[in-house]
């Protein structure tokens with residue numbers, strides 16, 4: 001007695017739950033749980049109902065299709081019901097389907113049409129005298145939503161048919177879908193706008209088509225494949241489903257290029273396997289292959305059960321979405337120091353592979369999705385992209401769930417992690433030392449505009465780091481000829497050349513050295529300003545943020561980057577070792593507030609430069625110079641960019657010194673050059 005009551009209660013609970021999920025899925029296009037979870041509940045209900053037929057109710061989710069139309073749309077009554085499909089989850093179930101079909105028809109083998117089951121939503125297109133007149137969603141199978149205006153925005157739907165021979169009135173059915181790339185782009189836009197994103201392309205297609213404002217639909221590049229017909233005036237112009245598809249194609253209706261006639265169940269299985277291999281490469285999501293009895297007369301003999309035809313089956317692929325638990329959130333350090341959260345998952349099968357990690361992008365994303373360690377999450381993996389945590393199931397959060405705490409220290413090297421205001425990405429500040437950033441740091445240090453180590457190309461740096469010969473830029477100066485000569489594509493000669501280039505690079509300038517350290521956002525110009533201001537490295541190492549920020553042309557964010565960089569003990573160690581290796585530079589006379597190197601000099605700026613003229617003007621004024629609007633005999637320097645016109649001509653006529661941007665950087669870096677140039681007669685202009 002209690003057992004029977006328990007069953008009835010369980011059936012009731014399952015129905016309530018499934019109704020709720022149907023509403024989220026079909027009406028809101030925003031499912032709470034992945035399909036596999038839904039299917040599990042659905043199967044449990046179907047089994048209980050099969051064992052207790054007296055408890056079946058006509059409003060049970062097992063007896064119906066989809067959900068009733070939304071009241072906001074005009075309702076459309078389907079002349080021929082739009083049904084669902086029976087499923088086969090594996091080879092055994094696929095063979096069982098074929099057995100039922102053969103027994104039903106009393107034949108030894110059956111020809112089927114194979115069609116990819118594109119993951120979108122079913123649509124009915126009504127044509128009258130060759131013109132598109134109405135589009136409708138499936139709804140609950142009997143009544144759908146009138147989406148004519150929305151369907152008109154889909155370019156692939158012909159508003160007027162080609163050729164001839166169509167009946168006065170007929171209905172074609174197909175699947176509207178959103179290609180995966182368009183789905184990614186759409187979610188990106190929604191995320192940027194702070195709006196709710198779609199879980200997958202299917203929900204995005206349904207949500208886009210079921211927009212009350214067709215202008216919104218028009219912005220989403222929906223597509224369609226037609227796979228069948230509904231109401232039809234008169235005789236069908238074909239005896240088989242494959243011929244019918246050919247007729248539709250001839251009228252200009254898009255049919256999947258993958259559809260194919262296959263003979264018997266073994267060819268069905270082979271087709272299913274072949275398409276599985278290409279699943280990730282298709283530009284749209286598919287969740288299986290639909291096999292349909294090709295002979296239309298045979299289809300009619302087989303007929304229907306409650307919610308699905310007996311002559312078709314959806315042979316499913318492994319689901320691309322699943323539920324699992326977050327065991328931990330770890331932080332990975334990228335090549336350029338970006339620190340990214342990664343979820344370690346209880347391993348789960350998604351899209352045919354076992355997934356144990358999923359990206360969480362950045363801390364903003366972690367907060368937006370409210371991810372806690374211990375949470376049950378909805379993960380998705382489609383195409384060849386990294387699996388993603390789509391959503392947290394808050395109702396399944398355990399009491400022990402812990403918020404994600406971003407690290408303050410780099411998990412690789414222990415340096416401080418910083419995240420400047422307004423930036424999304426947190427970064428490790430141990431650029432010179434951090435193992436995750438090694439290759440990039442050394443490549444930059446050796447580059448032409450930094451220490452200019454000739455012959456030390458990217459490939460060679462990679463080799464040196466991968467073989468453990470070099471861990472930071474200072475290690476370069478301890479390399480021996482014999483070690484280098486043993487590397488790929490290196491001989492004794494090139495090894496010797498590299499050693500000599502390393503030797504030459506030791507004689508550099510302070511600005512190049514600062515630039516070579518690879519401090520975030522410190523490029524050549526900023527390095528030159530720092531060198532000019534501080535004069536020597538120790539003064540810079542001891543500088544407070546306020547002093548750096550006071551230098552014209554350097555903002556607070558960059559000042560923070562500089563101070564944080566020099567505050568890392570590991571970075572300092574590398575700098576010390578570089579100095580011990582013998583790297584040196586000519587002393588720079590530091591800029592004193594009272595003795596700016598350019599005090600009293602007048603500049604004129606003309607032409608197009610790499611930075612706004614105002615920025616250069618501000619920089620010059622900070623160094624004590626005046627910037628004038630026109631060239632005269634009292635002009636000390638003319639800074640000329642691209643396409644300079646009359647001012648440049650006048651400077652030449654007056655024989656004033658002309659500098660390009662590099663010349664200006666050199667002057668700021670080493671103001672003594674100015675004294676030199678002033679000693680020269682001003683009749684020797686710099687530049688051409």
Ligand SMILES: NC(=O)c1ccc[n+]([C@@H]2O[C@H](COP(=O)([O-])OP(=O)(O)OC[C@H]3O[C@@H](n4cnc5c(N)ncnc54)[C@H](O)[C@@H]3O)[C@@H](O)[C@H]2O)c1
Pocket residue numbers: 021022024025026031032033034035036038039065066083084085115116117118119120121122123138174175227290314
């Ligand atoms: N996650 C949730 O909360 C939730 C809720 C409700 C339903 N669902 C999911 O929806 C599915 C059930 O929905 P359904 O009844 O629409 O069935 P279905 O999607 O499994 O199969 C029927 C549909 O397949 C589509 N289709 C694609 N290609 C086709 C082709 N070549 N020929 C014929 N049809 C083709 C049509 O739209 C058709 O309506 C299940 O996978 C279920 O998990 C999920």
Ligand SMILES: [Zn+2]
Pocket residue numbers: 333410411412413414415428429430434435436
């Ligand atoms: Zn680090």
